[in-house]
Structures are given as structure tokens and as C-alpha cells.
Amino acid sequence: MQVIAIGTLELILATGFIFVSGGLALCFQLGLTRSLIIATLRTYAQLLALGLVLNWIFQIDNQWLVLAIFALMMLIAAQTVVSRLGLWTPRIVIGSLAGVVLSAVTVTFAVTALLIQVEPWYEARYVLPIAGMVVGNAMNGIALSQERLLEGFQARRGEVLLRLSLGATAWEASLPLIQGSFRAGMIPTLNAMATVGLVSIPGMMTGQVLAGVEPMTGAAYQIVVMLMLSCATALGSIICMVISYRHAFDDQQRLVK
């Protein structure tokens, strides 16, 4: 099947959509016109730049370049998690970095090397899009669960103190909070898995179908993607929390934060 390419003219015509939303924003005096213009310009600039960069990377096809980009993605994701939490303490930073790196590396290469069996193992066309999805989802799961855990130490301080008073270690006292936060981090992924294909055709499958791939092949890829994302979210969240929960305690197992 021939793929219908989108050219410059079509891209320019597509701005018509933004005139519709911009017109509505003006009509209803939403004060969003400036934001819409900036967002549109950013969409064009960022995605065209990404296309050019990926084109360049696919042509070079160098393992070190692929690994360097993968590492950069993970660093930015960990930095985003810590910024969102607003806590630059060693345990939070190490926990976030370890959560992102361990989950992303494990899941990405489990998919590319074991499941899809990409040849060579660093084939950028496969490794980078999959890594991008894994890192993005792990980042969101980690941020959500970690946020919930830190809030829990404030909101349920009395319960943690009670458990400590009854002989619990810092881990035992934190376990109910960790369980609740883990659950919170997993809920968006579980919801997505429950509704996938019913409410909408997911992004990756849509892209593949539009690019001319058989729907069943697209569906198979999407199944792998959904399962790998749930694994990355779970792994990233729990690794991060296991390392960072001690942030709330001192070395004498006292709740200090």
C-alpha cells in the first residue's frame, strides 16, 4: 500500500484548524489567542526538528549515538520528576534517576532484543521510539507515585508515627503509604489498558495503520506497547520509592520530614 505523504502545502493548509480554535477563543474572550499561536509555532518547530534529527540519526545508525540519546532522554525524565517534586535531596534524585534508568533500560531492551529481536540491537528506528514511550510513561508513573508518597508522609504522619512507636522499622511504617502510592501510579496505565481500542485507536497503532501497515500487525505492536508500558511504570515507581522513602527518616528510624 502506498503511503500518502503530507507535503509543505498540506502542512500550511493544516494551520486552518488553528484559525478555527483561535477564532472560537477570540469569540468567547478566553484570552488564549497568544497561547494558541505560541503552541502552534512550537508544534511546528519541535516536530520538524525531531523529524530532521531522527532522519540524521537513522542515516548515521551508530550505537554510541543511539545510547547517548537514550541516556539524554532518561536524564531529562529524571530531572523532570525531581523538578515536579521540588525536592533536590540525594535520595529523591538518586531514586528518580534509578527508577527511570533501570525501568527504561530493562523494558526497552527486553522488547527490542528479546521480543522484536531487532538486528542490529541498536537499530535506531526501533530502539528510540520504543525508548521514548517507555521513558515517558515511567516518568509519569514515578512522578505520580512519588508525589503521592511525599503527600502521604504529611497527611498520614500520625499513622507512620504510630507504627514506629509499635516497633515498626522505617520500611514497615512506610509500607501502607508505598502500597497506596504504587496503586496511584499504576491507575492511569491500568485505565488505558482497560479502554484501549474501545474509546480510540491508540497512537502507535494509528501511526502504523496510516503508514500502510496491516491493522493486525499494528494491533500486535500496540499490545506489546501497552504491556511494556505497564511494566515500565510499575518497575520505575517501585524502584524510586524503595530508594526514596528513607528521605522522610533519619538514621535512627525517626520521622523527620
Place this chain on the structure above:
Amino acid sequence: MTPEAAARGRGLTAHQIALRLSDGQRPSFTLTELNLSLAAGELLLLQGLSGCGKSTLLQALARLIPLQTGGLYLDGLAAAGIPPSSWRTRVSLLHAEPLLVDGSLADNLLLPWRFKALQHLAPPPPEDLREGLAALGLDDAHLQADIRGFSSGQTARITLLRNLLMRPAFLLLDEPAANLDPESAQRVWRLLEAQRSQTGCGMICVSHHRRGLAPDRVLRLRNGRLKEG
């Protein structure tokens, strides 16, 4: 009292401890050069004005708050030589605000046995739980009942029973009879007295009320210092 003497002594000892609390939420105050010793089986009543630091002192003795200086000793052993979780099963703190966790009454009474520090001790059998509940006037309470159905007064008695079931060497009681009716308060004092005589448990009790309580000593905390009488 030198640290050596404190270390030689039996019981729970605080030697020259000082601590300062100021976290923006609670009033800031300082406890200075405070000495305290509690023998096995002894009942010490700790009194003082609200906000003078009684609860903080109990939390410090349970090693839930760091000391600025001084040391704690348990039967001659410095606190540094005893893991915090193990210390807290032997020096058990009953918080002023009674708190139960989600689950049944039995889940709450046996909560400490979920933690490693108490796993060397067999959990009390259901008949012991029922006996304890009956002694506190909670004869009708079912062990499998959801804790959300209990009143604040019942909750207070359940939390006390949970601490007693751990059979600690020392019990730090922060207002155990607050908000209890006179009859329930009398039951609490009687049960504490029974535990003291049967197990030799030493107790520090913070309470604004003395009726029905027969302490061996009374200490007053004022301006960060302890005074007898």
C-alpha cells in the same frame, strides 16, 4: 549522675538530656539537662501545664525525637546499642491521640506482630484479647468488627490494650484516660495497676487527673526542667 552510673542502673534512664523543638507547627520550647530514671514496676506521674513539653519528653524517651545532648539507657545499655525498633517494643509509647488503622479490631490489636521487632514473641491468643477487652468494659466488641464503628472513647481503650498486649518493659502513657467517662477511666487505672503488678512494667503516665491513680512519684515539668512533687 554520670553516664557510667546511668549505664550501671537498671530500668529506663535519661541522663542529662536536652532537646529543642521548633518546627513552626508546635510551640517552640527547650528541655534542658534533664535527668530521669524509672525502675521496673514503678509508676511515675508526670504533670505540667499544657504545652510544657510532656508529650515531647515521652516521644524523646521512645526515641522518636532526636536529643541535642545526653543519653538514654535501658537496663544499663546505651540506646546506641539497641536498634530503634527493638527499643520501641520495650519502651512502648501510647500517643495522646488514639489512632487505629484500617481493618478489624483484631487486626489493630495484633498490629505490632506484623513487625519484625516483635516476631520473637508469640501473638496473644483470641481469649487474651477478649479478656483485655472485657477488663476495659468492651465485652461486646467483636474481634472481627470493623474499627470504623467504634467511638473515640472505645478507640482510646483499644489503643491502650494494644500497647499492653506487647508486654513492654516500660510504658509511656500520654493522657490514657483523657476523654473517658469516670467509670472507664477507673477501669483503665485498674488494668494498668494489674499489668504493673503482674509483669513489673514501669510506667510514666502523663495525666492532668490523679483520681484513682496511685503513683510512686510525681514529677512536674516546668520551664524545661523536672521537679519532684
